[in-house]
Each structure stands twice: as structure tokens, then as C-alpha cells.
Amino acid sequence: MGLLDRGLEIKDRDQIRLMRRAGLVVGETLELLRSSVRAGITTGELDAIAEDHIRSSGAVPSFKGYHGFPGSICASVNDEVVHGIPGERTLADGDVISIDCGAIVEGWHGDAATTVAVGQVPDEVTDLSEVTRQAMWRGIAAARLGGRVTDISHAVETHVRASGSYGILEDYVGHGIGSAMHQPPNVPNYGRPGRGPRLVEGLALAVEPMITLGGKDTDVLEDDWTVVTSDGSWAAHHEHTFTLTPQGAWVLTALDGGEAELTALGVPFGPLAD
Structure with missing residues (x-):
């Protein structure tokens, strides 16, 4: 493993493959949680489902204990954008929940998030989530x-x-992501192109737009974690971890490696051979 300037961690191909293993655990966990979301379930119950699946897959939750965070997932409901602490909150029909999940395999991280509707939600909320997903x-x-x-x-x-x-x-x-969940460089969701560090083979990044139906301003609740919109507008959050190979992009937390979405967008799909 080498380092470039600005402290960027550059992984070799074996390390990227370990990140893919972690990414698959994350992707599978999010699919399990998506199918588990329903009116009447608590965010704490979703967290227990996630932790059990992560550990039974031979991985460790990235989030649990991270700077004291108590959960294995972040569960953010409605106007909560990110970092919601799972617990006794019961989901109701018409809610929307953003679930962020991370896993570690042999010291290497995967990180992804998805937003899930609970039953029927307004069209504007469905559109918000889809715009956020497409933007990612x-x-x-x-x-x-x-x-x-x-x-x-x-x-x-x-x-x-x-x-x-x-x-x-x-x-x-x-x-950035690799041997730690959060690393340089930052990847903003706005800005002019052609700036920041170069994209090179072995760099892994988590792309995660957080979009609201209102303004961009946020507040942190008294739990010192949960981020809510200042104007009370609802939010969506989608995230994937990816890397670039000489053949193209490889989305480490997508079960198909991102092949379907990248191909539809006309972008080369570049997984590493096992």
C-alpha cells in the first residue's frame, strides 16, 4: 500500500478485492433491510437485523463504536438527513427512512446508504429519493x-x-475510504469540475448525495449525532463505494458491481478478476 500526496491511500488490487468483500456484505445487508422495512418495525429492530447479518457474514460493523456511535446502522427518518441513532422509534406508513451501513473485512471497509419508503409516500418524496439515487x-x-x-x-x-x-x-x-471508513479526499456534492486530487487506480471513494425538499441548512439534535433539516423538509440519502480500474468503474457495494447502472449510462464497467 502506497500513499500519494495529500495523504490519499492507494490500495493494491488484493486490498481492493478485500474492499469488494466488505462491500458485498454492505450491499447484502441493505437489501435485507430494504425488504424488512415496514410499518410497525422499530429502527432498533432494523439495527439488530443488520448487525446479525454483518457478523454472520464474517465482517464487523463499521459504525458500532465509531466515535461512540451506538448502532450498526444509521437510521434517519423523514427530516433526519443522516446519522440517526437506531432505537425505539417505530416506523409508520408514509415515513421515509435513510439507512447507512458499513462493514469491515480483514481491516478494509465498505460503506453505502439507501432511502426506503414505508408504504405509500407522496410523489414528491418518491421523486426526491430517485433524483438523489440518480445523482449518485x-x-x-x-x-x-x-x-x-x-x-x-x-x-x-x-x-x-x-x-x-x-x-x-x-x-x-x-x-475516501479504505483501511479507515473516512479518509481524504472529501467528495462534495456540488462544485466546478477539474479540481481536487487526481483520480488514480487504487483510490476508493464513497459518493453520497444528501438532498432535501427544502434548503441546505441543517442542525444537530441533542444526541450529538442526528442531523436534521433546519426547515423541517424531508431528505434522501444514497451512497456507494467505488473504485476505478484500467477497464472502468467498479462499484464495490453494489451487488452487481454497478454493471447495470453504469452500462445504462454508457460508462465502462471495470471489475477486477478474482
């Missing part, structure tokens, strides 16, 4: 070896701005 994929699709980090940022912002009047969080951003 367009950010990943904009990444090229030799490009710059803010090429991703610009693609995310461009899609969101073209899709409606949404708020893009600026205080919470994507990040």
Missing part, C-alpha cells in the same frame, strides 16, 4: 482515471439542479 450514479459515471474529484461533484450537482428545486447539503460530503 451520475457522479460515479463522471469519474475517469486522470480526472479530478470534483468531476464527480459537478455531475451530482448538475443532475440535481436539472431535476427540480432541491437543497444539496454542503456540510456533509462523500469521502
Whole structure:
């Protein structure tokens, strides 16, 4: 493992493959949680499902104990954007929950998030989540070896701005990932292209737009974790961890490696051979 300037961690191919193993655990856990979300379940019950699956898969939850965080997932409901602590809150029909999940395999991390509707939600909330998801994929699709980090940022912002009047969080951003969950560089969800560190083989990034139906301003609740919108507007959060190979992009937390979405966007899909 080498280091580039600005403290960027560059992984070799075996280390990227370990990150893929962690990413698959995360992806499988999120699929399990998506199918488990229903009216009447508590966020604490979802957390227990996640921890059991992560550990039974031979991995360790990234989040549990991270700076004292008590859960294995972040469970953020309605106007909660990110870092919601799972517990006794019971989901109701019409809620929307953003679930963030991380796992560690042999010291290497995967990190992803998804937003799930509980029963029927207003069309504007469905649209918000889909715009956020699409913006994430367009950010990943904009990444090229030799490009710059803010090429991703610009693609995310461009899609969101073209899709409606949404708020893009600026205080919470994507990040580098590898032997630690959060590493340089930051990956903002807005900005001009062609700036920031170069995108090189062995760099892994988590792209995670956090978008609201209102403004970009947020507050942190008294639990010192849960981030809510200042105006009470609802939010969505989607995230994937990806890397670039000479063949193209490889989404380490997507069960298919991102093949379907990247191909639909006309972007080369570049998994490493086992």
C-alpha cells in the first residue's frame, strides 16, 4: 500500500478485492433491510437485523463504536438527513427512512446508504429519493482515471439542479475510504469540475448525495449525532463505494458491481478478476 500526496491511500488490487468483500456484505445487508422495512418495525429492530447479518457474514460493523456511535446502522427518518441513532422509534406508513451501513473485512471497509419508503409516500418524496439515487450514479459515471474529484461533484450537482428545486447539503460530503471508513479526499456534492486530487487506480471513494425538499441548512439534535433539516423538509440519502480500474468503474457495494447502472449510462464497467 502506497500513499500519494495529500495523504490519499492507494490500495493494491488484493486490498481492493478485500474492499469488494466488505462491500458485498454492505450491499447484502441493505437489501435485507430494504425488504424488512415496514410499518410497525422499530429502527432498533432494523439495527439488530443488520448487525446479525454483518457478523454472520464474517465482517464487523463499521459504525458500532465509531466515535461512540451506538448502532450498526444509521437510521434517519423523514427530516433526519443522516446519522440517526437506531432505537425505539417505530416506523409508520408514509415515513421515509435513510439507512447507512458499513462493514469491515480483514481491516478494509465498505460503506453505502439507501432511502426506503414505508408504504405509500407522496410523489414528491418518491421523486426526491430517485433524483438523489440518480445523482449518485451520475457522479460515479463522471469519474475517469486522470480526472479530478470534483468531476464527480459537478455531475451530482448538475443532475440535481436539472431535476427540480432541491437543497444539496454542503456540510456533509462523500469521502475516501479504505483501511479507515473516512479518509481524504472529501467528495462534495456540488462544485466546478477539474479540481481536487487526481483520480488514480487504487483510490476508493464513497459518493453520497444528501438532498432535501427544502434548503441546505441543517442542525444537530441533542444526541450529538442526528442531523436534521433546519426547515423541517424531508431528505434522501444514497451512497456507494467505488473504485476505478484500467477497464472502468467498479462499484464495490453494489451487488452487481454497478454493471447495470453504469452500462445504462454508457460508462465502462471495470471489475477486477478474482
